[in-house]
Amino acid sequence: MENFVYRNPVKVLFGRGQIAGIGAEIPAGAKILLTYGGGSIKTNGVYDQVRAALAGRPVAEFGGIEPNPRYETLMRAVELVRAEGIGFLLSAGGGSVLDGTKFISAAAHFEGDPWDILAQHAPVRRAVPLGAVMTLPATGSEMNFFAVITRWETREKLAFGHPAVYPKFSVLDPETTFTLPARQVANGVVDAFVHVLEQYLTYPADAPLQDRMAEAILLTLIEEGPRTLAQPADYDARANLMWAATMALNGLIAAGVPQDWSTHMIGHEITALHGLDHAQTLAVVLPATMLARQEGKREKLLQFGERVWGLREGSPEARIQAAVDRTRAFFESLGVPTRLSGYGVSADTIPLIAERLEKRGMTALGERQDVTPAQVREILALCV
Amino acid sequence: MENFVYRNPVKVLFGRGQIAGIGAEIPAGAKILLTYGGGSIKTNGVYDQVRAALAGRPVAEFGGIEPNPRYETLMRAVELVRAEGIGFLLSAGGGSVLDGTKFISAAAHFEGDPWDILAQHAPVRRAVPLGAVMTLPATGSEMNFFAVITRWETREKLAFGHPAVYPKFSVLDPETTFTLPARQVANGVVDAFVHVLEQYLTYPADAPLQDRMAEAILLTLIEEGPRTLAQPADYDARANLMWAATMALNGLIAAGVPQDWSTHMIGHEITALHGLDHAQTLAVVLPATMLARQEGKREKLLQFGERVWGLREGSPEARIQAAVDRTRAFFESLGVPTRLSGYGVSADTIPLIAERLEKRGMTALGERQDVTPAQVREILALCV
Numbered sequence: 001m002e003n004f005v006y007r008n009p010v011k012v013l014f015g016r017g018q019i020a021g022i023g024a025e026i027p028a029g030a031k032i033l034l035t036y037g038g039g040s041i042k043t044n045g046v047y048d049q050v051r052a053a054l055a056g057r058p059v060a061e062f063g064g065i066e067p068n069p070r071y072e073t074l075m076r077a078v079e080l081v082r083a084e085g086i087g088f089l090l091s092a093g094g095g096s097v098l099d100g101t102k103f104i105s106a107a108a109h110f111e112g113d114p115w116d117i118l119a120q121h122a123p124v125r126r127a128v129p130l131g132a133v134m135t136l137p138a139t140g141s142e143m144n145f146f147a148v149i150t151r152w153e154t155r156e157k158l159a160f161g162h163p164a165v166y167p168k169f170s171v172l173d174p175e176t177t178f179t180l181p182a183r184q185v186a187n188g189v190v191d192a193f194v195h196v197l198e199q200y201l202t203y204p205a206d207a208p209l210q211d212r213m214a215e216a217i218l219l220t221l222i223e224e225g226p227r228t229l230a231q232p233a234d235y236d237a238r239a240n241l242m243w244a245a246t247m248a249l250n251g252l253i254a255a256g257v258p259q260d261w262s263t264h265m266i267g268h269e270i271t272a273l274h275g276l277d278h279a280q281t282l283a284v285v286l287p288a289t290m291l292a293r294q295e296g297k298r299e300k301l302l303q304f305g306e307r308v309w310g311l312r313e314g315s316p317e318a319r320i321q322a323a324v325d326r327t328r329a330f331f332e333s334l335g336v337p338t339r340l341s342g343y344g345v346s347a348d349t350i351p352l353i354a355e356r357l358e359k360r361g362m363t364a365l366g367e368r369q370d371v372t373p374a375q376v377r378e379i380l381a382l383c384v
Numbered sequence: 385m386e387n388f389v390y391r392n393p394v395k396v397l398f399g400r401g402q403i404a405g406i407g408a409e410i411p412a413g414a415k416i417l418l419t420y421g422g423g424s425i426k427t428n429g430v431y432d433q434v435r436a437a438l439a440g441r442p443v444a445e446f447g448g449i450e451p452n453p454r455y456e457t458l459m460r461a462v463e464l465v466r467a468e469g470i471g472f473l474l475s476a477g478g479g480s481v482l483d484g485t486k487f488i489s490a491a492a493h494f495e496g497d498p499w500d501i502l503a504q505h506a507p508v509r510r511a512v513p514l515g516a517v518m519t520l521p522a523t524g525s526e527m528n529f530f531a532v533i534t535r536w537e538t539r540e541k542l543a544f545g546h547p548a549v550y551p552k553f554s555v556l557d558p559e560t561t562f563t564l565p566a567r568q569v570a571n572g573v574v575d576a577f578v579h580v581l582e583q584y585l586t587y588p589a590d591a592p593l594q595d596r597m598a599e600a601i602l603l604t605l606i607e608e609g610p611r612t613l614a615q616p617a618d619y620d621a622r623a624n625l626m627w628a629a630t631m632a633l634n635g636l637i638a639a640g641v642p643q644d645w646s647t648h649m650i651g652h653e654i655t656a657l658h659g660l661d662h663a664q665t666l667a668v669v670l671p672a673t674m675l676a677r678q679e680g681k682r683e684k685l686l687q688f689g690e691r692v693w694g695l696r697e698g699s700p701e702a703r704i705q706a707a708v709d710r711t712r713a714f715f716e717s718l719g720v721p722t723r724l725s726g727y728g729v730s731a732d733t734i735p736l737i738a739e740r741l742e743k744r745g746m747t748a749l750g751e752r753q754d755v756t757p758a759q760v761r762e763i764l765a766l767c768v
Binding site: 001002003004005006007008009010011012013014015016017018206207208209210212213215216217219220223224236239240243244247252255256 | 385386387388389390391392393394395396397398399400401402590591592593594596597599600601603604607608620623624627628631636639640
């Protein structure tokens, strides 16, 4: 096992009716900015529950944060935070709203150009405290300190992370997710599944507990994903998906083991260039990554095949191919295509994406830092 | 899944050499009290590492905290904290030292009789901040806010818990545990195993991720326990046991599911009366609990048998018996007897223990609050 430092102070309020308790979690007297996205919180009851929980308290609003939240939009919220003396940010929505809110939190009192937080990993010295009502099980943003932001004018999608932007609390009420479109639920299952694999499908580190916990999340997603898509208002199915998505990216299964994240890095470029949903890019890139990099990932691929898909027969090569096929079939069964052609994107994009990563200095991705631009091209060739 | 609130802010510093970093985790200027037990930290190198990490800083010492830490001893430390104006407590040792240090933390500024924290669950309003160097994988105390304290004069063993006594940090360096006696390591495996079962072996709550995470810890303990007993200086084996013991009782697998804890409550009385090690009492009471309460625990016993012990053949009754037998055999294989007779305790103790629990108002234990004094007697009759 590798050395690690683990700390996750997020208070999770999980279950029915938990929005009612958020008033007690926000410092008295703080001027609150409620952030949200396209307005679904106004039709699914979340907005009313939040306003009721904060009745009599000073609450400003900032709506319209997009999927793949945009720097340009968020900087308007930053102006508002500064002008209004906002003391607490409350995100109500999915991972994009929360990621955007984390950026607002870090940028509001940043000295210098806030873009440097993303482009230069400039240190965050002071953040506006934030909380979340999470209405979409997917990104895990509710229990981590990461955010991914897109600069629309330059088509750049970049990440940052800092403990200062951990949510003080996150409400996870499965009932608030019953009305989500099936596409978003399916995307959430894929997103969480790939988050686990980025931390699990590397090389053995003699960390059997982390391995089994990762497999526990994968098996739960395989079971609960189809169940919750078939019965969106089955409380327990949705609750299990929600908790699995949170556990997939709260740092726990990453403790003491190597991590990959090359699928995410390649996927971000596909979203930036072609507008695919984040999870769609992962569904495309992951199977190709598993095939192209099967030599370095051989032992974990075989373990994944055996423990997650029950593959015990045949040669190692056949079992690896079967594990990839089963994973691909799982994503497709959720309604998420796993080829670029499924989204109308041609092989022309391959050199563009490899170049963009190269330009950003991302020339040594993966758990062994051996995914070069040449291998990115090889992976993308398998995505067509 | 049941509603839950989960928050665990402990910073875990895991791995070789992590003690060297504790200086940065303790507020500058705070007068530190280093607490420890029988002095093993002076022979295993921990004391020297701690003193080196805190060189030049004001450090007082309080040694001699016993296994099953005693109220009478701890109150002497409380006097010291008050007299010396101690601002930070640093526990170096196993779960007993840390539990004792949590009590010192809560009692130092308590207004009234500190015994009420244990006997009356009096609220803790102010605690001295504390950190831990954990040298014994077992209790999970390093990542929770619970403590169990014994009052020697009245032979009472009572628990308390409060978020104010979460350690600010816990160092887990597997190398500091290489010199532990085999009996303590075996006890640690049993302790962690039973911690998991108190949170898992109840009734189904449609919480498959929590179930699988619990099973992940059990399987890891079954694998790594014997491995680390056979090779005490195998770093990874000891690291895996250590992390499994921490994960067994940091609140995570308890989130959203029912909990039992009757084995612990009965076990505490056996320790208080007869001086058995905590884990020894659990090894005795658990198999009897599984048998006596198999009706209410039927579904989870069958799941435990199948997923943890691979028991898929035979009638449900036969599989439940086999699951109990396998568990008992596992404890015995570690060198921990699973009958009262193995410790020279006779059936005469049965009415005494049932009466003591009754006197304390513990007349409705377990996940359904249906473990009455009569059932405690029934369970204990199976322990002889």
